[in-house]
Amino acid sequence: MAEKVSIPIKGMHCANCALSIEKALKKTEGVNSANVNYANEKAFVEFDSGKVTEENIEKVIEKSGYEIIKNVDGAKDSERDAREEEIKSYKNKFIVSAVLSVPMMYMMVAALFALPIPEFVVENAALIQFIFATIVMFFGRDFFTRGVKALINLNPNMDSLVAIGVGSAYIFSLVATVMILTGSEIFTAHDLYYEVAAFLITFILLGKYFEAVAKGKTSAAIKKLLGLRAKTAIVERNGKEMEIPIEEVQIGDIVIVKPGQKIPVDGLVVEGHSSVDESMISGESIPVEKGKGDTVIGATINKTGSFKFKAEKIGAETMLAQIIKMVEDAQGSKAPVQRLADKISSVFVPTVMAIAIIAAIIWLVVGQPFLFALAIFITVLIIACPCALGLATPTAVMVGTGLGAENGILIKGAAALQMAGEIETVIFDKTGTLTKGEPEVTDVIAKNSFTEKQVLEFAAVIEKNSEHPLGEAIVNGAKEKGIKVSDPTSFNSITGKGVEGKFKGKDILLGNRKLMQERNVEIGSIESEMEKLENGGKTAMLVAIGGRVAGIVAVADTLKENSEEAIKALQEMGKETIMITGDNQRTGEAIAKQIGIGHVLAEVLPEDKAKEVKKLQDSGKKVAMVGDGINDAPALAQADIGIAIGSGTDVAIETGDIVLIRDDLRDVVNAIDLSKYAMNKIKQNFFWAFIYNVIGLPIAAGILFPFLGEAGLLNPVFAGTAMAFSSVSVVTNSLLMKRYKKKLG
DSSP: OOOEEEEEEOOOOOHHHHHHHHHHTTTTTTEEEEETTTTTEEOOOOOTTTTTTHHHHHHHHTTTTOOOOOOOSSSHHHHHHHHHHHHHHHHHHHHHHHHHHHHHHHHHHHHHHHHOOOHHHHHHHHHHHHHHHHHHHHHHHHHHHHHHHHHHEEEEEEOHHHHHHHHHHHHHHHHHHHHHTTTTTTGGGGOOOHHOOOOOOHHHHHHHHHHHHHHHHHHHHHHHHTTSSSSSEEEEEEEEEEEEEGGGGOOTEEEETTTTTTTTTTEEEEEEOOOEEEEEHHOOOOOOEEOOEEEEEEEEEEEOOEEEEEEEEEESSSSSHHHHHHHHHHHOOOTHHHHHHHHHHHHHHHHOOOOOOOOHHHHHTTTTOOOHHHHHHHHHHHHHOOHHHHHHHHHHHHHHHHHHHHHTEEEOOHHHHHHHHHOOEEEEEEIIBBBSSEEEEEEEOOOOTTOHHHHHHHHHHHHTOSHHHHHHHHHHHHHHHTTOOOOOOOEEEETTEEEEEEEEEEEEEEHHHHHHHHHTTOOOOHHHHHHHHHHTTTEEEEEEEEEEEEEEEEEEBBBOOHHHHHHHHHHHHTTTEEESSSSSHHHHHHHHHHTTEEEEOOOOOOGGHHHHHHHHTTOOOOOEEEEGGGGGGHHHHSSSEEEEETTTOHHHHOOOOOETTOOOHHHHHHHHHHHHHHHHHHHHHHHHHHHHHHHHHHHTTTTTTHGGGGSSSOHHHHHHHHHHHHHHHHHHHHGGHHHOOOOOO
16 A cells, blocks of 8 residues: 655755665665655655555665654654754854864964964974864764765765765874874974864854754745644533643534634534634635634634534644645655756765865876875865755745745645746636636526526526536526526436426426537527627526427626736736636637637537647647636646646645635736746756856866965865855755745735
C-alpha cells in the first residue's frame, strides 16, 4: 500500500546534503519516490508500506549522518523547538569561536605591524594558538564528522570541503607546532595556519546562523496558518459543558461557541444563530450569517451570537489542516528548474576538490613554496559554495507559495508555481466560474394554447429531481409564483441536451434544440423568440408536452462582480481568454461579449471539455483551465495548469493545481503574476550563485597572482567569509519577495 510521509531532518548544511540523503532513500527497496528539500529541511517520501516502514526510512537518513526531529506530542511544536534550538546553538558556538579567534588574528596582525603584545604570548604563541584553535575546532566538529562520513559514502558535500580545507590548515599547523615545541627550526609561529582554521569555522558558523534565521522566515506563512488554530473547545458530554484540548474533540461532538471565540473544528450548526468572520478563508471582511444547517469552518471567528454545532471534521481533515498540508507539500516540492541546480550540485563538490588539488600542484611545479600551495588549496576548497545554488529555487518557492496562501491562492506545488507564469491561454468555465451559478427564471413564453403557468409548472415538475443549477432555478421560480411542484411519474436526464419524463399521463421534454430535433418536435414557430432571448445572454430551454412545443423557459445567471476586470487584465498581459459552456453558441457569445471574451467554445458536453483543452495543447499552446464543478475535473487535470474555484466541489479542488479560496477571478491574474515574480527571483538567485563561483574560484586558485603579486591572492579567511554570506544573500533575495503586492484586488 502506497503511503506518503514528511520527515523533518536536522543537520543538513548544503544542497549536496539533501542530494546525498535523496540518493540513499531512492536506493532503499520499497521507496517509490523521495524528495529532500534543503530549504525547509524535510524529506518527502512515498513508499510501499508492505516493503518498508517509516522507521526503516528514518534509519536510512540517520545512517547518512543526519538527525531526525522526532514527532512527540504537538509535532509542529517539536519541529519549531528543534529549529529554534539549532539557531541558538549556532549563535552560541559563533560567539565562543569569535572570542577565541580574535586574539589569534591580533597575534598575526601584531607580528606584521609590530603592535604591542605581551612577552609571554610571544614566547608561547604556538601553544596558545593550538589551544584556542582546538577549542574552535571542537565547536565546529559537526562539519568534520559529516564531511568525512559523506566522503566515505562517496557523496562529498559542503561539509567535505570544509573538513578537507580547514582540516588541512589545522593538521599542518599541529605538525608544525609539535616540531616547534621539540626545538626544530624548520617552522616558526609565523608559519602556522591556526588563525585561518579558527576564523574559517567562526565565519561558517556565523553564516549558518544567519542562514538558519533567514530560512525560518521563509516558512512564515505556515507559522501564521498554524497560529490561527484554536487551542481548546467547549463540548457537551453527558449533559455537561466541558472545555477540552482541541486534539480531544471527536466527530459527532456537540461543540458550543460563544461570542468572540474561535470555532475549533469544521461542522454543521444544530442550534442558535450568529455571524462569523470567515476572512481567513474567503478574504471577505463582511461576516457571514450562520444558522441551523449551515457549515462552519475551524479557526474562523464567531462574532456576536452563540450557537452549537456538530463536529464533522477534526484534526487533519479540517479545512485549515488541508490548507496547511497543501502549502507544506508545495514548499517541499521541486520546480522543474531545480533539476539544473541538482545536476550541477551533484558534480560540483568533486570538481572543486579536483581544482584545488590541480591548482596546488601547478603552483608547486612552477616553484612556489609548500605554504603558498597549501594556502591556494585551502582557499579554493573554502570559497566554493554549492549552498547558494541549492537554496536558489526552494527558498523562492517557499516564500512564493507562502505569499499565495496569505492572499487566498493555494499553489499545490513548485511545478505549478513555475508553469503558471508560462500560460498562454486561459479557458474559463461559464456557470459558477464566470457567473455566480445562481440563475433565476427571467422569461416564460407559452405557445400552442398552453398557458405560461402550465409551461412553468410542467417544466418545474420535470426538473424537480434534477441537480442542475438551471433546474433548481426553474423549481424555485415556480414556487415563488405559488405553483405546487408535484413529483413526476418518471424522470431521465439526457446529458448535454436536457431532461424527459411523465406527468399527468403526458410525455414532457425540456431542453435544447438538439433534444427537440431528436424527438421530432417542431420548433419553427418559436425560433425567433428563442434567438431573441439567447441574444440577450439568457439560457432558453424549450418545453414540449405530448409531442408539441409548449413554450420557452428562460433563465439568466448573473456575472461575478470581478469577472470583467480579471478578463481585461489577462488580455493586457497578452493571454488569450476563452469561455467554454454547454450553452448554444448564441447565448455563449452574448455572455462572453459582456465581459470582453471574444472566443467561445459552445455546446460542449461535460465529457468533451478535456478534449477541447487537448486540442489547444496540440496546437502548441500552454493552457490553464479555470472551473468549479465535478464536470470540470477532467479538463482541470488535462490542462497544463488546473485552477479550481475554492467555493466549488471537492473533486474540482482536489484536481486543480491552484485553488482560489476567495472565489475571486482576479486571483487568476494574481496567481500568474506571482508565478512570474517568483521565477524572476529564482533567475536572480541562480545568477548570483553562478557568478559568485565563476569569479571566486579562479581568484582563489591564484589566477591573478602573476599580474598582481601578493595583492592578487585571496586570503582563506576572506574566502570563508564570502562563502558563508553567499548563501545568506540568496535567502535574503528570496525574502525580499515579501514586498510583493497583488496585481489586482
